[in-house]
Amino acid sequence: MFALSVDEWMAVRLSLKVAAVATIAALPLALAVALLLARGRFIGKSLLDSLVHLPLVLPPVVVGYLLLIGFGRRGPLGEWLESHLGLVFSFRWTGAALACAVMGFPLMVRAIRLSIEAIDPRLEKAAATLGASPLRAFATVTLPLALPGVLAGAVLCFAKALGEFGATITFVANIPGETQTLSAALYNATQTPGGDAGALRLTAVSVLLSFVALAGSEWLARRVRRRVSGLS
Amino acid sequence: MAGTAGAPPGLGAVVIEFEAFIDRGGFRLDCRFASDSQALALFGRSGAGKSTVLAILAGLLKPDRGRVVVDGEVLLDVERGRFVPAHRRRIGMVFQDALLFPHLDVRGNLRYGLSAASAGPASLFGDVVSMLGIAHLLERRPGSLSGGERQRVAIGRALLSQPRLLLLDEPLSALDIERRAEIMPYIERLRDEARCPLVYVSHAIDEVARIAREVLVLDEGRVMASGPPGEVLAPIRTYRGAGGAGGAGGAGGAGAEEDEGADRADRAGLAGASTADFAPVSVIEAMVQAHDTAYGLTVLSHPAGSMSVPGMIGKVGATARLLVRATDIALALQRPQAVSFRTVLVGAVSDIGRDAGPIGRVEIALRGQGRLVALVTRQAIDELRLQPGSEVFAMVKASAMDERSIASRLASR
Numbered sequence: 001m002f003a004l005s006v007d008e009w010m011a012v013r014l015s016l017k018v019a020a021v022a023t024i025a026a027l028p029l030a031l032a033v034a035l036l037l038a039r040g041r042f043i044g045k046s047l048l049d050s051l052v053h054l055p056l057v058l059p060p061v062v063v064g065y066l067l068l069i070g071f072g073r074r075g076p077l078g079e080w081l082e083s084h085l086g087l088v089f090s091f092r093w094t095g096a097a098l099a100c101a102v103m104g105f106p107l108m109v110r111a112i113r114l115s116i117e118a119i120d121p122r123l124e125k126a127a128a129t130l131g132a133s134p135l136r137a138f139a140t141v142t143l144p145l146a147l148p149g150v151l152a153g154a155v156l157c158f159a160k161a162l163g164e165f166g167a168t169i170t171f172v173a174n175i176p177g178e179t180q181t182l183s184a185a186l187y188n189a190t191q192t193p194g195g196d197a198g199a200l201r202l203t204a205v206s207v208l209l210s211f212v213a214l215a216g217s218e219w220l221a222r223r224v225r226r227r228v229s230g231l232s
Numbered sequence: 233m234a235g236t237a238g239a240p241p242g243l244g245a246v247v248i249e250f251e252a253f254i255d256r257g258g259f260r261l262d263c264r265f266a267s268d269s270q271a272l273a274l275f276g277r278s279g280a281g282k283s284t285v286l287a288i289l290a291g292l293l294k295p296d297r298g299r300v301v302v303d304g305e306v307l308l309d310v311e312r313g314r315f316v317p318a319h320r321r322r323i324g325m326v327f328q329d330a331l332l333f334p335h336l337d338v339r340g341n342l343r344y345g346l347s348a349a350s351a352g353p354a355s356l357f358g359d360v361v362s363m364l365g366i367a368h369l370l371e372r373r374p375g376s377l378s379g380g381e382r383q384r385v386a387i388g389r390a391l392l393s394q395p396r397l398l399l400l401d402e403p404l405s406a407l408d409i410e411r412r413a414e415i416m417p418y419i420e421r422l423r424d425e426a427r428c429p430l431v432y433v434s435h436a437i438d439e440v441a442r443i444a445r446e447v448l449v450l451d452e453g454r455v456m457a458s459g460p461p462g463e464v465l466a467p468i469r470t471y472r473g474a475g476g477a478g479g480a481g482g483a484g485g486a487g488a489e490e491d492e493g494a495d496r497a498d499r500a501g502l503a504g505a506s507t508a509d510f511a512p513v514s515v516i517e518a519m520v521q522a523h524d525t526a527y528g529l530t531v532l533s534h535p536a537g538s539m540s541v542p543g544m545i546g547k548v549g550a551t552a553r554l555l556v557r558a559t560d561i562a563l564a565l566q567r568p569q570a571v572s573f574r575t576v577l578v579g580a581v582s583d584i585g586r587d588a589g590p591i592g593r594v595e596i597a598l599r600g601q602g603r604l605v606a607l608v609t610r611q612a613i614d615e616l617r618l619q620p621g622s623e624v625f626a627m628v629k630a631s632a633m634d635e636r637s638i639a640s641r642l643a644s645r
Contacts, residue, residue, distance in 0.1 A: 122331055125292050128318035129325040130345035130393045137319075140344070144335050 004201055010177055011185035012205055018093055018181055019161035022100035023154050026108055030157075031150065034112035035138075039121065055167075056106040064170025067099055071171075095172035096179050100164045104157030111156055115149020116142065152220040159213035163206070182206055246397055246429045248272070252288050252298030252308075254453075261285070261295065261453035271423045273432045273444030273461070281453040282433040286399045289431065290325050291318035303396050324395030324428075328402045330386040332374035338385050339370040345393025357392065363425060364388045364418055380411040384418060391426060398422075400432045404439060412439075419443055441465055441515045441555040462515040462602060512558040512593065512605040516577075520546040529574070529630070535600020540574035540630050561606035562627045563594065565616055573627035579604065581622045586610055594618060596626055 004012065036042075037049055055063050071078040071089045081087040089095035119142060127137035143150075165183040172179040174188065186202040189195035251264040261281045274282040287293035289300060291307065294315060300308040302323065307316045324345070332341050346357065361367050364384045374382060383403055390398055403419070404412045416439070423430055423443060432443050440447055440461060447464040449457040457464050516539075518532035523544050530545040531538055532552060539554070546552050568576060579598040586592035592613045596604045604626050618624065 120331065122327065123333060125318070126325070126327060126331040127333075127344070128292070129290055129321075129323065129399075130389065131319050131322070132344070133319050141333055141335075145333075 004205070005198065007176060008185060008198060008202060011180050011182050011202070014093060014096075014177070014180065015162055015182035018096045018100055019158045021094075021097040022104060022161045023108075023158045025097065026101040026105050026157060027150075027154060030105060030108040030153065031112055034109045034116055034153075035142075037109070038113045038116035052109050053106045055103050060103065060164070060166025061170050063102060064099060064167035067095070067102065067167065067171040071095065071098065089172070091172050091175060091179060093172075093178055096164075096168045096181060097161075099167040099171045100161035101157075103164050103167050104160040107160055108153040108157040111153030112146060112150050115146040115152070118149075119145045148220045148223040152217045155213050155217040155220065159210055159217070162209055162213070246303045247301075248289070248397070248431070249299070249301040250285065250289065252285070252295035252300070254284065254295045256296070259284075259453070263450065263453060263455055265448055265455055265458060267446055267448070269429065269444075269446035271430045271432065271443055271445040273434060273440040273447045274450055275434060275437070275440045275444075275447050275465075276450035276456075277435050280435075280450040282435075282450050283401050284453075285450070286325070286401050286431065286433055289397070290323050290399055291316060291321045292325075322393075322395050323397045323399060324390035324393050325399045325401065326383070326386050326390050326403045329406050330374075330379075330382040332377075332382055332385055332389070334374050336374075337370070338366065338372050338374070338377070341374065341385055341389050342366075342370075342392055345389055356394070360388045360391050363421060378411070379407045380414045383407065383411075383415055387418065387422065391422070391428065395428055398426070398428050398430050400430060402433055402435070404436070405434070416442060437465060437513050438555055441513060442553065462517070465513050465515060512607065514556045514558070514602070514604045516554045516556060516598070516602045516604065517551055518554060520548050520550045520552055522548060534577065534598070534602070536577040536579055536598040536602070537575070539577070539628070542630055556604065556628055558593070558605045558607040560629050561604065561608075563606055563608055563612070563616065563618070564625045564627065565622070567625050568627060571627065574630045575628040577604065577626045577628070579624060579626065581618055581620050581624055583620060584613060584618060586613060594624075596624060598626075 033048070033052060037045065037052070068090070069075050071081070073079065073082065073088070073090050078089060081089070087094065089098050123141050123145075124134075124137045127141050128134070132140065162181075163183060164181070165187065168179065168181060169184055169187075174180050174184045176185075180188070182202055182205065186199055186206070189199040189202060192198075247266065247268045249266045252261060253263075254261040259281075261284050263281060263285060274285055276282050284293065288295050288298065288308070289302070294308070295310065297310050298308060299306070299310070302321075305316075306314055307321055308314060332338075333344065336344065342357070342361070361370070364387060366381065366384050366388060369377065369381055369385065374385070377385065383406075387400075387403070400419070404415055407415065419430075419432075420443060423445075430443070432440070434440050444461045447457075447459065447461045448455055449464060516534065518534040518539055520530060521533040521538065522531045523529075524531060524540075525544070528544070529540045529542060530552075531540055532545075532554070533539075541552075541554065562573070567578075577596075577598055579596040581594055582597040582603070583595040584592060585595070590609055590611075591607050592610045594606045594608060594613065596606065598604055606626060612618075616622075616624075
């Protein structure tokens with residue numbers, strides 16, 4: 001009753017893989033965008049800000065469909081990526097990871113941006129007067145101080161990716177072993193006569209994973225505050 | 233000016249040539265100066281442009297036009313498109329609120345600049361730590377330090393990056409009076425012992441008088457006066473605070489037209505700063521002659537007379553710098569007998585400034601060296617028939633020369 005079936009295990013493992021890859025791949029770009037939004041002053045900043053937040057407000061199905069148009073095999077980006085880098089997204093687990101990364105991106109950027117904004121920008125100036133180049137100042141002052149926020153953002157993105165459904169199923173469908181993530185498997189189970197037990201098991205796993213992710217993110221957020229205040 | 237224990241002779245002075253112009257959003261800076269002083273102070277009220285000058289020197293701000301040369305190196309030349317970024321200038325800075333890195337302990341903060349600079353003498357770290365008295369703080373986090381400790385660490389951190397010039401931007405203004413008194417000796421020590429000239433920004437006249445060897449008075453983004461503290465701080469003209477002109481309006485040149493004609497004539501006659509908020513002070517250098525332990529007084533000798541100051545100050549033979557407020561001086565035509573004043577200095581009136589207000593300003597050239605500015609009533613000036621050349625005895629209340637106003641205390645320890 002409590003043991004997961006082979007297919008269910010596969011869905012859980014796939015979900016974890018997809019979420020991890022999505023998070024790791026999105027992190028560098030999210031860091032750059034967060035830094036730009038927190039510290040940069042340029043024309044089109046609010047446009048970039050809106051663009052980053054778009055996946056948060058758009059219906060996930062719309063995001064999935066846009067990805068399908070753009071990154072499908074015949075989509076302009078999908079075609080280029082396949083012929084130049086050999087990267088295929090449509091109906092592959094990589095596509096699921098892309099969909100999850102896009103959906104989790106705003107959450108990640110937001111958390112990182114807030115943690116960077118909490119850092120006194122004059123600390124970087126102080127570092128400069130001590131002979132640190134902008135890159136060194138970022139690596140030795142800004143990044144360490146923002147690190148707990150970066151990790152919290154990553155946890156949030158990971159949690160979001162674990163639960164992603166609409167964009168993923170629209171973009172890469174629901175193929176067991178390839179694109180059938182935990183949510184998709186759960187959905188399948190609810191649509192199958194006699195699938196209630198499986199649905200419940202997957203629900204329990206889902207609740208557990210989300211709980212761990214949230215607790216981790218909260219713990220990290222507390223560390224940010226202590227670290228930036230310089231008390232610990 | 234005969235200094236206190238100054239930089240060792242032969243130590244190459246760092247020459248600063250500065251010229252900058254900024255005009256944006258209601259703020260204007262139009263400032264040029266050159267200095268080779270071991271301790272230059274930028275003095276003026278908040279908003280006068282002092283911190284802006286520092287930021288330009290440090291490379292944290294680009295002026296609209298200007299040129300900055302330090303130690304022969306052109307750091308900024310807007311016309312020629314030259315701008316050396318802050319991290320390549322080797323100019324250290326101590327900020328008003330220390331700005332220690334919160335994620336590093338004190339040792340990590342101190343070492344931050346050390347690794348970037350070319351390796352200095354191995355003893356440098358120990359020397360700086362002991363000079364600033366922060367050895368016991370090395371393992372602490374910045375958040376657990378007091379304001380004064382934080383500022384000392386910030387000074388140490390800047391020093392360890394081995395700058396050729398150290399900028400201090402109101403380093404004491406975030407501290408209460410006790411903490412200021414705690415840090416001041418370290419800054420004096422820094423001036424006298426560190427092989428690095430200081431540029432010190434402050435709006436506190438007593439700090440400037442203690443630390444500076446050369447003062448630049450700034451007002452509304454312009455240099456109003458410059459020179460040794462004894463000369464620059466005394467003639468700060470306006471005695472509105474003590475006199476009757478009252479209202480706060482008319483600060484600086486902008487309000488000159490609203491002033492009474494007599495005042496304007498006075499200003500025109502006495503070229504110099506038009507700064508409105510500072511009561512005049514004089515800086516006098518005198519030698520420590522003896523300590524009177526029974527009464528807790530230090531006796532200082534000056535060609536114009538001996539001075540008694542509360543507290544045990546300096547070593548015998550050391551030079552101390554005293555700050556005397558113009559409001560704490562009384563004048564007499566004959567050597568006063570049977571008075572409580574312990575300090576009586578003789579000199580000749582060199583200048584008298586007066587207007588229609590009740591208070592006038594008398595400038596006295598002390599016998600030997602030094603100048604003293606006194607604020608007395610206009611009535612007294614008339615009754616004593618004071619005029620340039622009159623011999624006068626200036627009495628200074630000993631209690632007015634408090635600890636804060638006495639420099640070189642640390643040299644005694």
